[in-house]
Amino acid sequence: MNSPTLPIQIENLTYAYGSAEAVRDLSLTIQPGRCYGLFGRNGAGKTTTMRCLLNLLRPQRGQVRVFGLDPAKREVEVKQSLSYVPDQVVFYPWMSIRETLDYLASFRPNWNREIERELLGRFGLDPAQHTGNLSKGQRTQVALIGAVCPETDLLVLDEPTSGLDPIVRREFIEAVIGAYQQGVPGRRTILVSTHLISEFEGLIDEFTIMDRGQAVLTLDADHARERYQKIRAGFAEPVPEIDLRAALRVRRDGRDLELIVNGGGAGLLERLRQLNPKRLSTESLTLEEIFVATLKA
Amino acid sequence: MLLKINFKSGLPIYLQIVDQIKAVAASGALQPGESLPSIRPLAEELRVNRNTVAKAYSELESLGVIETLPGRGCFLKENHSALRKEVRRKLLTEEIDQAIVQAHHLQVSRDEFLKLVHERLNALDDKRRGHEGPKESQKKEEVR
Numbered sequence: 118m119n120s121p122t123l124p125i126q127i128e129n130l131t132y133a134y135g136s137a138e139a140v141r142d143l144s145l146t147i148q149p150g151r152c153y154g155l156f157g158r159n160g161a162g163k164t165t166t167m168r169c170l171l172n173l174l175r176p177q178r179g180q181v182r183v184f185g186l187d188p189a190k191r192e193v194e195v196k197q198s199l200s201y202v203p204d205q206v207v208f209y210p211w212m213s214i215r216e217t218l219d220y221l222a223s224f225r226p227n228w229n230r231e232i233e234r235e236l237l238g239r240f241g242l243d244p245a246q247h248t249g250n251l252s253k254g255q256r257t258q259v260a261l262i263g264a265v266c267p268e269t270d271l272l273v274l275d276e277p278t279s280g281l282d283p284i285v286r287r288e289f290i291e292a293v294i295g296a297y298q299q300g301v302p303g304r305r306t307i308l309v310s311t312h313l314i315s316e317f318e319g320l321i322d323e324f325t326i327m328d329r330g331q332a333v334l335t336l337d338a339d340h341a342r343e344r345y346q347k348i349r350a351g352f353a354e355p356v357p358e359i360d361l362r363a364a365l366r367v368r369r370d371g372r373d374l375e376l377i378v379n380g381g382g383a384g385l386l387e388r389l390r391q392l393n394p395k396r397l398s399t400e401s402l403t404l405e406e407i408f409v410a411t412l413k414a
Numbered sequence: 415m416l417l418k419i420n421f422k423s424g425l426p427i428y429l430q431i432v433d434q435i436k437a438v439a440a441s442g443a444l445q446p447g448e449s450l451p452s453i454r455p456l457a458e459e460l461r462v463n464r465n466t467v468a469k470a471y472s473e474l475e476s477l478g479v480i481e482t483l484p485g486r487g488c489f490l491k492e493n494h495s496a497l498r499k500e501v502r503r504k505l506l507t508e509e510i511d512q513a514i515v516q517a518h519h520l521q522v523s524r525d526e527f528l529k530l531v532h533e534r535l536n537a538l539d540d541k542r543r544g545h546e547g548p549k550e551s552q553k554k555e556e557v558r
Contacts, residue, residue, distance in 0.1 A: 152463050291458045298464040299454060318421055319462035339426035346424065390519060401424035 121185035124149055124271045124306040125170065129179030132165050139165040141330040142179070147323075149270070150303040154317060154324035154338075155310040156408050162330040163310035164204060167275050170308075171201060183271070197226065199271035200264035204279070206256045210249025214259055217248050218266070225267040232296050236262045240288065254285040261289060265297045272297055274309040278316055286316055294320065314405040321404060326411050334411050342401040345410065346382040350374045350389050351396035359388060365410055377402065377410050415444060415451065419460050427462055431470035436479060439490055441538060442545035446492040450480060 118126055125147040132140045140162040147153045155163045168174040169181050172188035172195065181188060188195040208217050214237075222228040237244060240258040248259065257277060264272060272293070278286040298305050311317055324341075326334040336344075345365075350356075352372045361367050363385055366377040378385055382399065389397060402410065417434045419427055438444045450456075453471065457464040471488055474480045480488050517527045 150465060287461075290461055294461065294464060295454055295458045298457070303465060303468075319419060319427060319460060319466075322463060322465070342421060343424050343426075399424075400422040403421045 118180065119182055119185045122149060123147065123182070124184060125153075125308060126182040126185075127166070127170075127179070128181075130166065130169060130176050130181060131178035132162075132169060132174060132176060138330050140169075143327070143330070143332055144179075145325050145332060145335060147306060147308060149306050151322045152307040152309070152317075152320050154314070154321040154404070155308065155327060156312065156314055156324055156404075157310070157327035158312060158412070161327040163327060164275055165330075166327075167201075167273055167308070167310060170273065171196070171199075198269055199273055200267055200269045201273045202257070202260045202264050202275065202277050204276040206253075206260040208248035208256065208259065210247060213245050213247050214242055214251075215244035217259060218244075218263060221263040222266065227268055229266050229268055232268075232299075233262055233266045236265065236292055236296055239292065254281045257281060257289065258285070261292060265292070270304055270306060272305070272307045274307065274311075276311055277309065278311065278313055286313070290316060290320065314408055315403060318404050324404065326408055328412055334407075338404060341404065341407055344380045344382075345402040345407045346378050346399050347402055347406075348374075348376045348378060348382060348386060348389065348399045349396070350376075350392075350394040352392070352394050357392050359392065361385075366413070379410075417456070417460060419462060428466050428470040428473065431460075431467060432473050432477075435470070435474060436477075439479060442542035444490050445545070446490050448490050449486075450488040450490065452487055 118128060120126065123146060125145070127143055127145050130140055130143040131138070139160075143162070143166060155166065157163050165174060169176050170183055170188060172192045175189055183195045184198050186195050186198075209220075212220065218233060236258075240255070240262075242255060242258060242262075248256065251259065261277070264274075274293075278289055281289065293307065297307070307320075309317060309321075314321075318338075321338045323337050324335070325332050350373070352374070355372055356369050356374045361376065363378060363381050364376040365379050368375040374389075376385065386397070386399060415435075415438050417431060419430055421427075423430065425433075435444070435450065444450070450471070451459075453464055453467045457467045460467070471480065471482070475482060475488075478491060481491050482488050514527070522530070
């Protein structure tokens with residue numbers, strides 16, 4: 118614990134709203150330069166976890182560290198070291214976009230005007246417009262500009278693309294890749310919570326799936342896609358008897374068999390092959406499919 | 415050069431980029447000395463992490479497929495294997511062995527297999543000839 122090089126360390130974090138436990142005994146570590154996904158259904162505890170990192174909530178048990186610092190004790194330093202796009206973006210409605218960005222910049226030691234100009238142009242935002250007149254998508258875009266321009270080493274995104282149209286979601290992710298990641302390679306770290314997993318598939322290096330406040334699965338994304346596979350087999354006769362206990366999920370319908378495996382796919386595939394199926398194919402699960410398979414299992 | 419990431423292939427994303435650029439180079443769609451897209455636009459287009467593209471490029475560089483000229487970008491190298499011949503043969507042997515195992519399971523006979531290899535080599539030659547035309551023009555090649 119307390120390593121200044123690690124962007125985020127969470128150890129046995131527990132937080133309850135009254136008697137309702139939102140996060141229970143959560144531990145995770147995020148290495149620098151990674152894009153880390155926090156996946157979970159609504160109410161899984163993602164937002165509560167992020168709020169503890171920002172000292173918007175105090176952990177009731179366990180501890181959180183941002184670059185080795187306790188957010189409750191070193192709030193200013195922690196907040197200077199990161200940028201945050203909350204799930205609900207609210208600005209002062211009487212301010213223009215220009216005034217809003219200047220206001221946000223006034224809290225920051227560094228503000229990249231060039232990236233600000235680039236992103237305003239890319240999103241087609243008029244700086245003179247009042248934020249009270251913006252759509253939800255435009256408000257999120259302004260919030261993203263406000264989060265990217267300070268060029269912090271950590272970007273925390275809480276459900277940033279939910280409720281946005283597909284084009285805006287696309288532009289949002291491209292801006293994160295292009296503008297935010299353009300700093301020193303391997304240094305910029307992203308923590309993103311989302312249930313729209315497919316949007317972030319290519320960006321995610323590592324992820325934790327949360328369910329009812331607990332971490333149920335933490336894996337490297339490439340490794341996960343290698344382990345979780347869908348095997349489909351079609352037989353000339355009704356599916357023969359075969360030991361399928363190694364499979365995570367089994368669907369059969371007459372002559373067709375569909376399995377989801379978590380590791381050990383090669384062995385099962387070999388056994389199926391010996392039964393001389395007419396068709397046999399495998400494909401990896403996407404992160405979204407892994408999410409669904411994990412929570413349904 | 416149009417690359418495509420398939421999240422269902424089970425191959426790490428950076429390796430898919432490596433394989434596709436190697437295929438584009440082998441087909442002649444990308445000629446020695448021509449530049450590769452820079453990391454940022456490629457990452458944005460594929461919607462993958464920039465570190466992933468950077469990892470693919472450094473892998474291609476260590477394989478001797480591309481070279482990085484500081485301040486100018488990445489370029490396809492002329493004679494692109496830095497590895498000794500026996501190492502290259504060994505690497506290829508592993509790939510061929512896998513294809514042979516696959517052929518066995520798909521009940522493709524020895525003769526059929528060899529015929530297929532000839533066909534694929536000829537197809538690649540045809541593709542290369544197709545790219546020998548105008549060198550400076552914009553070339554686009556869809557890979558799979």
